[in-house]
Amino acid sequence: MGAVLAVSVAPARPQDAAEEATATRGEVLQQDLESRAIRIPVSPPTRSETTVAGDEAALATPPAVRRGDPAEIVRRGADWRAVRDTLSETAVADNIRAQQGAAPAEITADRGRFEPPPAPPGLRSAAEQLRAALPAPEIARVEAPLLIPAGLREEFNIYGMQNIYTAVSAIDQNAYVSISGTCNRVIGGDPNIVEARRRLAEGPPQLPGLRAEYHISRNDFGTDLSFSKFGCGYVVTIECSAPSRDPRCASDDYIIGLADSMVLVNAERAEQNP
C-alpha cells in the first residue's frame, strides 16, 4: 500500500460545526449502548438472570437474559490404531516406490523456498537423527501423536504437556512456524455454534499427503492452518515479520506444504497404546 507515516505535534483545534455534529452522533451512540447494556445483580435470582440497564420496570422483575452456555471438555486419547495403520500403509507404499527405482521418500522443506515440494502421501516416523536433536523429556510428556513439519528439524523447541504440545521452529529471521496439538476436545455450548460447526465440517479441503481436512485463517501477523487427524486437532501457525509481503504468510501454498509434510516424533506411543 505504500503508506507514509508521519508523527507530528499539533495544537488543539477549535471545533467547527461539522465536528460538533459528528461528536454529537458519537455521544448519541454511546448513550444508546449504555441504555442497552446488561448489568449483573449483586444477588441475582439465578446466575442466568440479569437486568437491562435503564429499564426501571425490569428492576422489579428482572427478565431472564441468556448469559452463557457452558461447554464441556471431553478427555480423549488418539486413535492409535489409525496411526499404526497409516504408518504401515506408508511403509508399504514407500517400499513399492523403492522397488520401482524411485528415490527414497525424503521429505524436505527447503528454507529458501516458499513452496516445499509435496511430500509423498502418508505418514512416517521421524528419523533417528531428528529424534536425537529433539528434547527427549519434552517428547516423553506428550500423550498425543506428536507431529512436526519435516525440513525444519534441527531448531525445534517442544513445549510438552500430557494433553497438549506445541513445537516451534524459526524458519529464518523473518518467520517462524509452530504446531500445537491436542486430543482433548470441547463440545456443547451455544446450540447455534454447534450447528454452525456442523456445517463447517461438511466438505472442507483435504491435505493430499496427510489426508486430513483443513481450514485456514489469517490474522494480524500470519496464518493458521487447522487440521484434524487421528481424532486429534492440530493448528499450524506461521508468524512473519512482514505478513502481507512475505509469501510464506501471504499465500496458502507454504503453510499447506508444511502441514502436508508432517512426521511423527513419538511413534513408540503407537506401540504402547493398543
Place this chain on the structure above:
Amino acid sequence: MMHYRILLLSGFAFLASACGRDFPDPSDDDVIVVEPGDGDAGAGPDDGDPVDDDGGAGGDDSGDGDFLTDENGAVFSYLPVGELLPDSGPGHMDQTVYRPNIAFPTEDPAFLNSQVYRYGGSQGSINGMNGGQCHATNFAYPWQDTFCESRSRSQIMCPDGGHEGVDIRPASCIPETEQVHWAVAVEDGRIIAPSSSRYTVRLQTEDGTLYRYMHLKMDELAVGDGEFVEKGQRIGQISNDFFTSSGERVPTTYHLHFEMYQNYAPDDETDPIFDQVSPYMTLVNAYEKKLRGEE
C-alpha cells in the same frame, strides 16, 4: 497537556494496518488522526467532556448498589455477545462459556471495546467518534464485543473475515496516566514466548486450550519461554507494541488483544477443529467472578 497527532498519508489507515484491516481507500490524501490528548478526550470528571463521565473506571453510578461494581465503584455492564458497533461487521453470536473457571486476563478493571471503530481508532469517524484513544468512554462500561469485527483477515467463524479475538483496554489510558497494567495468566499452564516471535505470548493449558496475548511490552515480559505459570501470575505489561503488515514497527492503541483456541467439535463423532473461538462470554463470566471475589 501535550497533543500528539499521527498523520497517515497515502490512503492507508495507520490503525487499520496495525489492526490488520485493509479498508477501502477513501482518498489519496486520507489523514488519520490519533490524538491521545485531544480536547475532548480527557478521562477525568472536570475535563469538560460533554460525554458523561460516570461509569468509567472512577465513575459513580449512583443508585446502582444492587449491581456488581468494580474496585473503583463503577457498575459493570456489557452489551450482548455479537452486538458490534454500527458498520463494524456482522459480529458473531456465540453464548458459549468455553472455560468457566479461568481468571480474567488483566489484574485491574478492564474495558472490552473496539480499538478501530471508537475514539482513537482509524474508523472512529464512521460512528462520529472522533478523538483520541484516551476518551473517557473508551475506559468505561459497557463492554462491547469485537470478535469478528471487520478486518481484512479471515477467521473460520467470521462470515466476511474479521477479528479473531477481543480487545481489552486497561484500567486507565496509559499515555495519560503512565500507570502500569498487567496481563495475567488465566489458567495454570505453560508459556510459549520464543525469541523468534515478536508479536505474541501464548499460554497452553493441560486441558488442551491455547491462549494468545498480544501487544504486551515484549522486551520486558515477566515470564520466561517455556515457564510453567500459575493462574493469576503476571505475564507482561499491557502496551501498544505492534508492527504494520509490511513489518515496520508502529504503535497501536494501548490494549491487550486476547485470543482463545479450542479444539472444538460439534459432537463427539465429528472431527474437531483447533482454532480461535469467541472468548467474549467466557470473559464476561470470568469478570463477574473477579468482581464477586471468586477468582
